[in-house]
Amino acid sequence: MADRAGLHLDGGNAAIARTPAAGEAGRFNLALIGADKSGYAACYESALKLVRPGCLVPIDNALGDGDVADPAKQDAGIRAIRALNRKLPIRSRCGN
Numbered sequence: 001m002a003d004r005a006g007l008h009l010d011g012g013n014a015a016i017a018r019t020p021a022a023g024e025a026g027r028f029n030l031a032l033i034g035a036d037k038s039g040y041a042a043c044y045e046s047a048l049k050l051v052r053p054g055c056l057v058p059i060d061n062a063l064g065d066g067d068v069a070d071p072a073k074q075d076a077g078i079r080a081i082r083a084l085n086r087k088l089p090i091r092s093r094c095g096n
Contacts, residue, residue, distance in 0.1 A: 020049045028052065034060035037077030040084045059084070 019025075031047035033040055040059065047057045064081045067073040 020046070025049050026052055029055045031055075031057050032060065033057065037061070037064075038080045040080055041087065044084060044087070 028050045029052060031050050033043045033047060035043050044057065051057060062081065062085065064078050067078050068082050068085065
C-alpha cells in the first residue's frame, strides 16, 4: 500500500504546515495530532486543511487523563488542551 498511504512523522506542526504548501490540502483521510500540547490548536487548524470533508482528526490525550475536568490543574499543557476542546465541534449521534 506504499503507493496509496503515507506516514509523516517529522516534527508535529512543522510537517502539517509544510504539506498544504506542497499541494496536498484536502488529500488525506486522517491526520493524527499528538504533538506538544501547547501546539495542539495550531496542529488542529492545519490538519483541517489536510483532510477531506468528513474525515478523521483524532487528538491524542484530548482529555488530559481527566485533568481537563479538574479546575485545580492549571499547567500550560492542560490549559492548551482545554482551549482546543472549546474550539472543537461537538456532535453526538446518540438518540438522533
